[in-house]
Amino acid sequence: MSEGQQDEPSRDCTPAEAASLQARQRRKIAQLEEKLEVLEAGRASKERQMNQYMAQGRAIRRVVALFDNVEDLVTENDRRYELTGNEETNVDQDRLQVGYVTLTLTLPWFHKKAVEMDYDEYSHMMKMLRQGADGARGDDTSKLKALVSDWVNREFKPDCLIDADDKHLRGFTNDACGMLLCPAELDWNDPVTRAGIRDRTEGYIVTDLSFPAFLYDKYTANSDDLEEGLFKGKILLQAYKAVFTSPSSAKDIEGDGDGSDIIRNNRLAKKSAAGVKVKKHVRFALSSVTSWRSVDGDFDYMQFWRTIVDFFKRPPGREARQRVERLLEWWTRKVFGRSQREVLSATAKANMSVNALARQRAHRDDLMFDSP
Numbered sequence: 001m002s003e004g005q006q007d008e009p010s011r012d013c014t015p016a017e018a019a020s021l022q023a024r025q026r027r028k029i030a031q032l033e034e035k036l037e038v039l040e041a042g043r044a045s046k047e048r049q050m051n052q053y054m055a056q057g058r059a060i061r062r063v064v065a066l067f068d069n070v071e072d073l074v075t076e077n078d079r080r081y082e083l084t085g086n087e088e089t090n091v092d093q094d095r096l097q098v099g100y101v102t103l104t105l106t107l108p109w110f111h112k113k114a115v116e117m118d119y120d121e122y123s124h125m126m127k128m129l130r131q132g133a134d135g136a137r138g139d140d141t142s143k144l145k146a147l148v149s150d151w152v153n154r155e156f157k158p159d160c161l162i163d164a165d166d167k168h169l170r171g172f173t174n175d176a177c178g179m180l181l182c183p184a185e186l187d188w189n190d191p192v193t194r195a196g197i198r199d200r201t202e203g204y205i206v207t208d209l210s211f212p213a214f215l216y217d218k219y220t221a222n223s224d225d226l227e228e229g230l231f232k233g234k235i236l237l238q239a240y241k242a243v244f245t246s247p248s249s250a251k252d253i254e255g256d257g258d259g260s261d262i263i264r265n266n267r268l269a270k271k272s273a274a275g276v277k278v279k280k281h282v283r284f285a286l287s288s289v290t291s292w293r294s295v296d297g298d299f300d301y302m303q304f305w306r307t308i309v310d311f312f313k314r315p316p317g318r319e320a321r322q323r324v325e326r327l328l329e330w331w332t333r334k335v336f337g338r339s340q341r342e343v344l345s346a347t348a349k350a351n352m353s354v355n356a357l358a359r360q361r362a363h364r365d366d367l368m369f370d371s372p
Contacts, residue, residue: 150164
């Protein structure tokens with residue numbers, strides 16, 4: 001027998017040794033299974049966390065910043081910590097800072113998480129938030145592309161109905177879409193205007209310096225008071241309700257909303273500046289552009305968005321601020337309704353079944369207590 005063979009343990013073992021070996025193997029298997037469960041639980045927890053970041057990131061493009069990256073908002077906030085107090089800031093920097101403040105109000109956990117995480121975790125969180133934000137914008141754009149075509153067809157009944165899946169026949173080539181996209185200072189009913197816009201001739205070039213007609217009540221602007229009826233367009237209100245409440249709620253916009261959770265929804269309406277992002281989406285849905293881009297010919301969507309944000313956030317004086325507040329109240333009422341709870345009289349409240357039942361139960365207990 002060789003030396004190697006002599007060192008090998010005997011293949012024969014007693015029943016007790018075999019049982020002991022099997023017990024050790026079972027314990028090792030159990031330990032490995034526990035480790036595997038821990039690893040899988042950790043992976044599942046991490047995946048849930050990432051999915052949560054992505055889900056909450058969907059709010060960013062809706063109520064925080066339509067174009068600015070979250071990283072840019074954080075960078076501007078960090079920069080401000082280094083200021084000595086004498087430096088001046090420009091409009092773009094102020095806009096980023098307002099965006100960061102809105103971000104922390106919308107996602108209250110963000111600042112604490114960003115401080116506690118290591119860089120890799122932070123980078124991954126930002127990636128998930130960005131994916132959620134951009135995914136929501138894509139979903140809203142796709143949703144409104146179909147809905148806007150249906151609304152335009154129903155309201156204007158064009159000779160050539162707008163195809164929900166085809167954008168090539170939208171824009172200024174379509175009379176109904178062209179009327180809604182026409183600058184407020186021009187008259188789409190004038191053949192010279194229509195030809196000038198379609199040919200992009202001097203004086204008729206459509207840019208972000210003009211408010212489109214769809215932003216106005218009855219799609220008509222008062223040239224002597226361009227603020228009158230602004231941001232009260234029917235199709236604009238439909239789009240807001242479709243995105244922020246439900247597509248079905250957009251069918252009925254003539255009266256006030258249903259009054260659900262009016263306090264929370266009032267905050268939402270104010271955060272979203274009366275649907276700033278929706279205004280951009282409606283214009284995109286009416287246009288003939290088939291894929292999203294920040295500049296459509298002569299129209300810059302980013303500047304258009306900033307103009308609308310500034311209208312709400314940077315009014316020139318007290319009277320303008322009060323008009324903005326009234327406009328936001330109008331939007332809150334039209335989208336979410338008006339709460340009538342506070343106007344109920346004490347008598348009316350006392351006669352309602354909840355209070356009536358409480359009195360009846362107390363009365364029965366009193367009778368039982370007083371009975372012999």
